[in-house]
Amino acid sequence: MTAVGTSAEASPPPGAPERPRASRRRGGRGSRAGDGAGFTALHHVVLSLWALLVVLPLLWTVYTSLKTSREILSDPFGLPAVPQLSNYSRAWEEARIGEYFLNTLIVVGTALVVVMLLGAMCAYVLARYRFPGNRIIYFGMVAGLTFPIFLAVVPLFFVLRNMGLLDGRMGLVGVILSYVAFALPFTVFFLHSFFTSLPEEISEAAAIDGAGDFRTFFQVMLPMATPGLASVAIFNFLGLWNQYLLPLVLNTDRRNHVLAQGLVNLQAQQGYQVDWGGMFASVVITVIPVLVVYVIFQRQLQGGVGPGTMK
Amino acid sequence: MLFFLVFLGIPLAVYLMFVVSPFAQSFYYSLTDWSGLSPSMEFIGAANYARIAGDAVFWMSLRNNLALLIVLPLVTIVLAYALAVMVTIGGSTRGGVRGVRGAGFYRIISFFPYAIPAVITGILFNFIYHPGGGLLNGFLNLLLGPVNLVLSLLGAQPVPAISTAWLGDPRVALAAVGFAIVWTFVGFYMVLFVAGIKSIPQEVLEAARIDGAGRLRSAVQIVAPMVRDNISTALVYMGIFALDAFTFVSVMTPNGGTANSTKVVSLHLYQTAFRDGRFGEASAMGVIMAVVTMLVAVLVILLGRSRREER
Numbered sequence: 005m006t007a008v009g010t011s012a013e014a015s016p017p018p019g020a021p022e023r024p025r026a027s028r029r030r031g032g033r034g035s036r037a038g039d040g041a042g043f044t045a046l047h048h049v050v051l052s053l054w055a056l057l058v059v060l061p062l063l064w065t066v067y068t069s070l071k072t073s074r075e076i077l078s079d080p081f082g083l084p085a086v087p088q089l090s091n092y093s094r095a096w097e098e099a100r101i102g103e104y105f106l107n108t109l110i111v112v113g114t115a116l117v118v119v120m121l122l123g124a125m126c127a128y129v130l131a132r133y134r135f136p137g138n139r140i141i142y143f144g145m146v147a148g149l150t151f152p153i154f155l156a157v158v159p160l161f162f163v164l165r166n167m168g169l170l171d172g173r174m175g176l177v178g179v180i181l182s183y184v185a186f187a188l189p190f191t192v193f194f195l196h197s198f199f200t201s202l203p204e205e206i207s208e209a210a211a212i213d214g215a216g217d218f219r220t221f222f223q224v225m226l227p228m229a230t231p232g233l234a235s236v237a238i239f240n241f242l243g244l245w246n247q248y249l250l251p252l253v254l255n256t257d258r259r260n261h262v263l264a265q266g267l268v269n270l271q272a273q274q275g276y277q278v279d280w281g282g283m284f285a286s287v288v289i290t291v292i293p294v295l296v297v298y299v300i301f302q303r304q305l306q307g308g309v310g311p312g313t314m315k
Numbered sequence: 316m317l318f319f320l321v322f323l324g325i326p327l328a329v330y331l332m333f334v335v336s337p338f339a340q341s342f343y344y345s346l347t348d349w350s351g352l353s354p355s356m357e358f359i360g361a362a363n364y365a366r367i368a369g370d371a372v373f374w375m376s377l378r379n380n381l382a383l384l385i386v387l388p389l390v391t392i393v394l395a396y397a398l399a400v401m402v403t404i405g406g407s408t409r410g411g412v413r414g415v416r417g418a419g420f421y422r423i424i425s426f427f428p429y430a431i432p433a434v435i436t437g438i439l440f441n442f443i444y445h446p447g448g449g450l451l452n453g454f455l456n457l458l459l460g461p462v463n464l465v466l467s468l469l470g471a472q473p474v475p476a477i478s479t480a481w482l483g484d485p486r487v488a489l490a491a492v493g494f495a496i497v498w499t500f501v502g503f504y505m506v507l508f509v510a511g512i513k514s515i516p517q518e519v520l521e522a523a524r525i526d527g528a529g530r531l532r533s534a535v536q537i538v539a540p541m542v543r544d545n546i547s548t549a550l551v552y553m554g555i556f557a558l559d560a561f562t563f564v565s566v567m568t569p570n571g572g573t574a575n576s577t578k579v580v581s582l583h584l585y586q587t588a589f590r591d592g593r594f595g596e597a598s599a600m601g602v603i604m605a606v607v608t609m610l611v612a613v614l615v616i617l618l619g620r621s622r623r624e625e626r
Contacts, residue, residue: 043530044415047401051421054398057498058427061443064450068442080453126326129319141327148334150551150612152559154581155601158351158588159337159344185333188326217318246432248562249581253589264434268566271438280448287438291431298430302423 062291069284076280091285101286103259104266111176111251111262112244115183119244120237122184123191124229128221130192131199132207142196148189157253164254175257182250187240194239198232199225238301245294263290338605345599350592363599373600375575376583379489380558380604383579384611387496388553392546395501398425399508400534404520412520422509425502433499437566440495444481444567452477482568485576492567492577496560504549511542547619554611558604561585580604 068076069091071084095101130142160182164170169178202225210220226233248264255261261269267286345363349356367373402418415421428436443450455477463473481491515538523537539546561581564571571578571586580600588597 044406047405047415048417051398051401051415051417054394054501055421055424058424058502061439061450062427065439065442077448080448080450081457122326122329125322129322133319135319141323144335145330148330150555150608151334151338152555152581152601152605152608154559154561154584155341155598155605156334156337158594158597158601159340160333163333163337163340181329182333185329188330188334192326217322221322242430246434246562248432248434248566249585253585264432267438268434271441271566272569283438284442287435287442290435294430294432295427298426299423302426 065284065291066288069281069288071281071284073280076284088281091281092289094279094282095285095289099270099282099286100266101263101289104261104263105289107176107260108245108262108264111179111183112241115180115187115244116237116241118180119184119187119191119240120233123188123236124195124226124233125221126188127192127195128199128225131196132225142192145189145192148186149193153186153249157249161253170254170256172257173260175255175260179251179255179260179262182254183244183247186250187243190243191236191240194236195229195232198229202228234301341598341601344595345602347595349595349598351588351594352592356595359595363596364603366596367599367603372575372578372583373580376571376578376580379577380560380579382489383493383496383557383560384554387493387500387557388550390493391497391500391553392504392549394497395504395549396508396534396539396546398501399505399512400530400538402505403509403512404533404538405530412517412524422505425505427502428499429503431499433562434566436495436499437563440491440498441482441567444491446478446480446483449481451481452479482577483573485573488568488572488576492560492563495567496556496563499563500553500556504553507545507549508542511545512538515541543619547615550615550619551612554615555608558608558611 064080067083068080070087070089071082072088075082075084126145130138130145161170164178164182167178168174169181206224206228207220210224215224247262248268251262251265252268255265267290270286271283344356346358346360347356348359348362398421402414402422404412404414406413406415406418431439442448446452459474459476466473479487482488519537519541520533523533528537559581560579564577564579565582565585568577571582581604584597584600584604587593587600
């Protein structure tokens with residue numbers, strides 16, 4: 005560090021863009037050209053090990069889901085004598101995985117659409133219009149990112165109960181609204197930077213062409229922010245799909261249970277006489293669709309959640 | 316005017332009603348003896364806080380949270396950064412700066428765990444850690460085979476088959492839960508860092524290489540400072556997560572493990588509120604954790620900032 009420090013003393017003024025700083029490494033010496041192939045091989049070893057660590061448990065789960073409970077407990081690696089496809093039908097029907105799946109799709113799907121719409125609207129106004137209180141609202145929203153969710157669940161339970169959004173089918177509405185509310189800070193935070201980065205001229209041009217605020221937003225700005233919307237939507241989807249505490253506390257009606265609750269109940273209920281085959285099958289049924297969706301959309305993700313990142 | 320009312324008013328209303336107001340209420344509840352069911356509640360000042368101060372289980376839970384707070388962000392982020400570097404600039408030293416061959420494949424695989432809902436990951440690891448039919452003990456016993464063969468040739472006592480209940484043994488339970496969390500998040504932060512590294516202009520990395528910086532040196536001295544913002548965001552997020560950890564802990568060890576070895580504050584809070592019916596006290600715990608969380612977030616951000624000024 006000291007060897008290269010000389011040119012660094014003439015540091016850029018605070019607030020200057022960080023990019024050019026790397027050039028001060030010019031002085032760093034030490035011919036390292038020789039470490040090539042061995043190093044690359046090491047990288048492959050480490051990456052493969054990690055990939056195995058990820059994939060093996062998943063593969064193990066898939067083939068274990070075809071075994072009987074007895075086979076599972078006696079030998080974790082043994083192949084099934086006869087593939088037990090009945091594990092799957094049991095999981096789907098008796099364990100009601102199908103029903104939980106549908107509930108999850110309804111809750112996550114609706115919440116996702118609503119939070120993207122509300123988040124985009126809010127971020128757009130905060131990013132493109134100047135008015136008193138703008139910064140306060142923005143920081144108030146972003147501060148929500150650090151609120152621990154478990155602090156709010158208890159009062160939230162009673163807020164929803166007082167609004168009649170806890171029991172029966174209305175319970176789903178309460179859960180959806182809570183999902184939306186808790187995903188808003190993230191959504192606003194990231195979309196805000198997208199809308200800030202869109203060129204000013206375009207909205208001006210739209211205004212000159214006679215488009216009102218609503219039209220400018222829906223027909224001009226929103227389509228331009230599509231890449232940003234897509235990656236934020238994916239992260240939101242994963243976040244909502246992941247929710248456990250909120251449904252656990254707020255989604256009290258059994259008919260409304262989402263997958264997370266259903267699977268945990270399944271596990272807790274059975275105690276020591278677990279239907280292992282059925283449990284493994286339920287896990288596979290839950291995991292496979294998400295992984296398929298992820299592989300289809302993964303390109304969108306690699307751009308990251310920051311604006312202006314290049315591929 | 317209508318535009319503002321719709322675009323800012325609706326999201327704000329949802330946010331205020333379902334996020335801000337529950338948080339504000341929980342501060343008030345923390346000063347009462349509310350049981351959750353009784354319509355009446357007494358204002359009892361700081362009595363809940365005093366009670367928590369004398370609650371050994373709370374301190375144990377907090378200790379576990381702090382252990383996670385120290386270990387999880389460090390391990391996850393170092394591992395994620397190392398993998399991200401390998402797939403972006405770890406490739407052959409001939410030609411342009413690029414990742415190792417098959418980088419895309421590793422990147423896609425590594426993200427898998429994050430696409431699986433945390434509840435399912437918890438259940439999956441329950442399978443893996445199962446003393447009898449679990450993958451981990453099965454794998455260890457598989458390794459024991461050759462070891463025992465060598466030992467018997469040497470005339471030594473063979474090592475008995477391993478039947479550790481990883482989640483039941485207080486000495487390893489928290490680490491076992493922690494591993495599941497690391498497994499989940501490494502891929503996520505890897506994607507975040509990959510996006511950051513890809514936004515560094517190629518010329519900078521090439522200039523570094525021409526000046527003789529190896530890949531390791533480039534990663535530590537050139538790339539790391541340039542993605543510092545991503546790293547500090549990751550630290551804050553992972554820190555906040557370590558102070559929660561509700562989903563993993565409650566799925567893998569529903570009662571907080573043997574002798575509370577894995578109990579975290581969020582689980583203790585949940586049980587205090589919904590099992591014991593002491594909502595006032597639970598709210599007070601939430602407030603304490605909110606303060607701890609904020610402190611950690613501010614600390615990390617300040618640290619990041621002061622290091623920037625040093626440079």
